[in-house]
Amino acid sequence: MDLPTAYAYPDRPWLRVNMVASADGAAWTEGRSGGLSGPPDKRAFQVLRGLADVILAGAATVRAEGYGPVAPRESWRESRAGRPPTPPIAVVTRGLDLDLGGDFFAGSPGTARPIVITCEAAPLDRRQAASAVADVVVAGGDRVEMGRAVAALRERGHDRILCEGGPRLNAQLAADGLIDELCLTVSPLLLGGGAARVLDGPAGRTPLRLADVLEEDGFLFTRYVREES
Secondary structure, eight states, X not given: OOHHHHTOOOSSXXXXXXXXXXXTOOSOBXXXXXXXXXXXXXXXXXXXHHHOSEEEEEHHHHHHTTOOOOOOOXXXXXXXXXXXXXXXXXXXXXXXXXXXXXXXXXXXOGGXXXXXXXXXXXXXXXXXHHTTTSEEEEOOSSSOOHHHHHHHHXXXXXXXXXXXXXXXXXXXXXXXXXXXXXXXXXXXXXXXXTOOOSOOSSOOOOOEEEEEEEEETTEEEXXXXXXXX
């Protein structure tokens, strides 16, 4: 699969959500998405990261998936020409319940300093501690307002935003009409149970059109764009 070409960004600000789900719609197994993945999906995951200016994720996803700093890859050299070797990760958190002394922050390169997006309701001492290891963005009063958060990322020159979830963050973005594209990998698994779907939040409606479908080893790689995009 020629993934860099298939997933190339348009020449304008663009917010892309990338998720994997089972054939019956489960967004995780045993609390993590890794059990749904496989080598083809992991390759797509890395390509999408290499194309992005910034990676956006909720704090619960960062904790559950054990996020660490993004490692540079030789295969990104061409697609990241003129940009830092790796994209920074922006973490959305209301309460700043993050391990500020962990490798996610301590191991991040200076060219990709983490970004913490929070709100005024977050404890002041935690905001001050976070500012020592990350760029802190206050985007809202009692909660993080995703429109303000996305605008702040774009003010920093991050026009190509890749959101890796989780489902609650995806639902917030969808509710605010901020999602331009959904890259959904369908894993060849049936899981059942009570796992969340790709969106876990209030009901809403975002018309999409199918832009592309690829297949490898039973995994379907679908790409949907917002109807008016």
